[in-house]
Amino acid sequence: GAGVSQTPSNKVTEKGKYVELRCDPISGHTALYWYRQSLGQGPEFLIYFQGTGAADDSGLPNDRFFAVRPEGSVSTLKIQRTERGDSAVYLCASSLGVADGYTFGSGTRLTVV
Amino acid sequence: GQNIDQPTEMTATEGAIVQINCTYQTSGFNGLFWYQQHAGEAPTFLSYNVLDGLEEKGRFSSFLSRSKGYSYLLLKELQMKDSASYLCAVGSDYKLSFGAGTTVTVRA
Numbered sequence: 001g002a003g004v005s006q007t008p009s010n011k012v013t014e015k016g017k018y019v020e021l022r023c024d025p026i027s028g029h030t031a032l033y034w035y036r037q038s039l040g041q042g043p044e045f046l047i048y049f050q051g052t053g054a055a056d057d058s059g060l061p062n063d064r065f066f067a068v069r070p071e072g073s074v075s076t077l078k079i080q081r082t083e084r085g086d087s088a089v090y091l092c093a094s095s096l097g098v099a100d101g102y103t104f105g106s107g108t109r110l111t112v113v
Numbered sequence: 114g115q116n117i118d119q120p121t122e123m124t125a126t127e128g129a130i131v132q133i134n135c136t137y138q139t140s141g142f143n144g145l146f147w148y149q150q151h152a153g154e155a156p157t158f159l160s161y162n163v164l165d166g167l168e169e170k171g172r173f174s175s176f177l178s179r180s181k182g183y184s185y186l187l188l189k190e191l192q193m194k195d196s197a198s199y200l201c202a203v204g205s206d207y208k209l210s211f212g213a214g215t216t217v218t219v220r221a
Contacts, residue, residue, distance in 0.1 A: 033208065042117075042200050042211030043156065056208065091155060099163070101146055102209060104155035 002026075004105035006092050012111045013082055021077040021108045025094030032075050033102065034067055035091040043091055049075060082112045115139050115210035119201050124218045125191055133186045133215045135201030144204040145177050145184045150214065151197045159199075160186070191219045 005024040013019050025032050030051055035043035045059040052072045060066070064082075069075040079086055089109050093102035116138040125131040137145070144163040148156035162168055162177035162184060174187040188195055198214040 031207065035211075040213070042202075042213045045208055045210065048208055050207070099144060099161070099204070101158040101161055102156075103158070106155050 004092055004094050004103050006105035006108050008108060009106060010109045012113060015082060015084060015112055017082055019079050019082060019110065021090050021110070023075045023077070023092030023105060025073065025075070025092070026103055029094035029096055030072070031095040031097065032069060033093045033095070034075070034077050035093065037089045037091055037107070046077070084112045086110060087112045115203055115205070117201055117203060117210060117212035119212045119215045121213070122216045122218070124220060126220050127191055127193060129191050131188050131191060131217060133188070133199050133217070135184045135186070135212060137182050137184070137201070137203050139182070139203050139205055141205035142179065142203060143206070146202040146204060146209060147175055147186045148200040148202060149197050150200060156200055188217070193219050193221065195219050
């Protein structure tokens with residue numbers, strides 16, 4: 001596609017529920033990133049995919065968070081047993097390489113109540 | 114790890130110039146990026162410096178000194194639409210690490 005697409009744009013869920021956030025990157029971009037941004041802060045790295053594999057998942061806060069990219073294109077970030085502290089904007093970005101910078105999607109605003 | 118510092122807020126008048134400083138300490142480096150982020154929107158790419166010196170792109174310029182771990186973003190001829198958060202980011206290996214952002218408010 002022309003840009004990075006993220007769905008849903010907003011998600012409100014109850015504490016303890018499971019959520020999935022979807023990212024459709026720019027066609028041909030092999031690198032895909034998930035970041036999380038809280039109010040007044042910069043984006044915080046969660047996970048990086050190169051192709052289908054998670055090359056670096058060191059930013060995932062705990063084992064409730066998991067992400068997949070089974071065919072090397074669309075990625076899904078999965079959060080189990082959501083907590084109120086998970087509330088944030090989850091940003092997806094894709095890139096041809098770091099020197100090319102990232103193109104970000106519009107993000108999913110997750111609110112856990 | 115990365116340690117990236119930039120001022121929290123800056124205010125300037127329409128038509129003026131503002132300089133946003135960024136200092137960083139990094140375990141690896143392959144470029145310094147600046148992004149603009151309007152409230153409620155995604156960050157958008159502004160500039161990239163990998164070598165020391167000044168890169169100019171229209172009203173925006175970015176400077177890098179790798180030996181000092183220092184960069185700045187210069188915004189000239191400020192317009193009201195430039196009111197936004199400006200994020201400094203350091204590239205290392207394959208990922209970017211971001212500062213907390215500088216909120217710039219442009220007054221009429």
